[in-house]
Amino acid sequence: MNVKQIAMRLTIAGAVMGLTACSGMSTQDRNTAIGAGVGAVAGSVLSGGSALGTVGGAAVGGVVGNQVSKPSR
Template sequence: MTHIKRITTLAAATVLMLGLSACSNMSDRDRNTAIGAGAGGVAGSVLTGGSTTGTIGGAVVGGIIGNQIDKDKK
């Protein structure tokens, strides 16, 4: 069982590192959109008890809000 735990931990760490490196060339606006969508998806899932519709709706709303943050700063 310990061997499976190590493999799972290594796989999760690898996926996390690849995911973080994918954001390295994003603009601030793109990064805000992705962060907003992720946070909105989590919030929507929590507020609706894990419903798919709530998760997707939260991600959409969070992405829109994240996209509009600092829109006028240039």
């Protein structure tokens, strides 16, 4: 197992453990966190483990997760 695989597994494990603390969050907050986690993993995979790709994916995923559950006014 190489360093990228280890880092990816640790990232996924951290995201899963972090999401267990979402019980007091609103639906929109929870979806933002989930979107950021999924986006970070996807960005990392698509960019070959690049830090910029991971952060960019997290940002895009967080925005998408936030907007999907945005309450209508």
